[in-house]
Amino acid sequence: MPHVSQRLANVCESQTVALNSLMAKMRREGKDVVALGAGEPDFDTPDFIKEEAIAAIRQGFTKYTPADGILELREAVCNWLKEEYGADYQANEVIITNGAKHAVYEGILAVVDPGEEVLLPAPYWVSYPEQIKMAGGVEKILDTKKEDGYKITPQQLEKAITKKTRLLILNSPSNPSGAVYSEEELAGLVAVIKKTGIYVLSDEIYDTIIYDGKKYTSMIKFKEIRDQLLLVNGVSKSFAMTGWRIGYLAAHKDIVNAVKRYQGHSTSNPTSVSQKAALAGLLGKKDFLAVMNKAFTERRNYVHQRLTAIPGVTCMLPQGAFYAFPDFSFYYGKKGIKGSNDLCSYLLEQFNVALVPGMAFGMENNTRLSFATSMQALVKALDRIENGLKSLL
Numbered sequence: 110m111p112h113v114s115q116r117l118a119n120v121c122e123s124q125t126v127a128l129n130s131l132m133a134k135m136r137r138e139g140k141d142v143v144a145l146g147a148g149e150p151d152f153d154t155p156d157f158i159k160e161e162a163i164a165a166i167r168q169g170f171t172k173y174t175p176a177d178g179i180l181e182l183r184e185a186v187c188n189w190l191k192e193e194y195g196a197d198y199q200a201n202e203v204i205i206t207n208g209a210k211h212a213v214y215e216g217i218l219a220v221v222d223p224g225e226e227v228l229l230p231a232p233y234w235v236s237y238p239e240q241i242k243m244a245g246g247v248e249k250i251l252d253t254k255k256e257d258g259y260k261i262t263p264q265q266l267e268k269a270i271t272k273k274t275r276l277l278i279l280n281s282p283s284n285p286s287g288a289v290y291s292e293e294e295l296a297g298l299v300a301v302i303k304k305t306g307i308y309v310l311s312d313e314i315y316d317t318i319i320y321d322g323k324k325y326t327s328m329i330k331f332k333e334i335r336d337q338l339l340l341v342n343g344v345s346k347s348f349a350m351t352g353w354r355i356g357y358l359a360a361h362k363d364i365v366n367a368v369k370r371y372q373g374h375s376t377s378n379p380t381s382v383s384q385k386a387a388l389a390g391l392l393g394k395k396d397f398l399a400v401m402n403k404a405f406t407e408r409r410n411y412v413h414q415r416l417t418a419i420p421g422v423t424c425m426l427p428q429g430a431f432y433a434f435p436d437f438s439f440y441y442g443k444k445g446i447k448g449s450n451d452l453c454s455y456l457l458e459q460f461n462v463a464l465v466p467g468m469a470f471g472m473e474n475n476t477r478l479s480f481a482t483s484m485q486a487l488v489k490a491l492d493r494i495e496n497g498l499k500s501l502l
């Protein structure tokens with residue numbers, strides 16, 4: 110048996126992988142599976158972005174770039190942060206990363222020492238606990254309730270902070286719940302963050318996908334915690350660019366420098382061509398965002414209305430991102446279904462619809478479904494979910 114380090118031996122495989130391989134097998138067998146598991150927009154990257162990338166290749170922009178990314182892109186991020194949120198950041202306070210996922214990991218690595226605690230509200234995005242572990246940190250889960258809109262309160266945060274606490278990870282709009290913190294709610298958390306001196310990593314990768322005409326508040330708005338904030342964002346979701354792998358981290362220049370040193374020794378730099386493509390997105394036409402949001406709004410409304418019409422099912426109306434997170438626990442204990450994993454396997458194997466069990470997000474009662482797919486697929490999927498659940502009664 111080969112030796113695998115403790116560091117990696119302890120990292121769990123994504124719980125969605127098993128379901129994905131089962132789904133692939135079923136498709137190979139010719140079954141018509143509807144997949145609502147994906148965490149990416151079904152839209153294609155806009156043509157004006159692709160054209161810039163093609164031009165960059167033709168012009169030979171195919172070599173190493175600075176470890177922290179090209180200056181034009183870092184400046185474009187600063188302009189975006191200024192225009193969208195009124196924040197004043199300089200190019201040396203921003204680093205371009207290999208996707209937002211890597212920005213989160215590098216941010217944790219930069220501020221958390223081994224043994225220090227990282228506060229993580231549940232439900233959480235699947236990669237956070239594993240990244241905390243890989244960085245040597247200790248996760249401390251803050252459970253949230255449906256009644257509180259799956260959001261933590263300032264009192265809860267303050268109570269959880271100990272001498273060992275270094276970082277809070279916040280994700281609004283949330284994957285998986287679709288919860289979005291209001292300015293007032295964030296202000297309450299900011300007061301505690303300021304008072305206690307902990308860091309906050311705010312993962313705002315879904316910031317442009319907001320419903321009902323509401324205005325999104327970024328953590329970057331709160332200047333009083335500027336030195337404690339690690340802001341993560343990127344182009345993956347807003348510009349339908351998941352495969353290009355471009356994200357960024359904005360923080361105090363010393364933190365950005367530490368990440369730059371790490372990045373210089375690990376990935377060298379984010380892909381040159383992708384950086385040009387991301388630059389085109391940030392500088393280019395924003396009407397793409399409105400088109401995508403209009404489609405997501407229609408789908409969200411449809412999915413929510415169908416889910417809440419099923420007996421025993423409750424579901425918060427998502428305020429952002431493109432996921433619904435219904436509570437299916439009414440069906441646990443029926444016909445041998447023990448929990449979210451069982452329920453998802455049952456719906457996949459018997460009704461050909463793939464969802465992600467809430468367990469993967471630290472909330473066993475729920476199940477995540479992505480509505481970043483066509484209306485046609487959603488209609489089919491919801492018919493199957495409804496039939497599947499009703500068959501358990």
Ligand SMILES: Cc1ncc(COP(=O)(O)O)c(C=O)c1O
Pocket residue numbers: 148207208209210211234280284312314343344345346351354355356
């Ligand atoms: C909350 C959250 N953060 C980060 C990411 C990763 O983004 P990227 O594809 O830019 O690495 C995702 C993707 O699913 C996500 O849901």
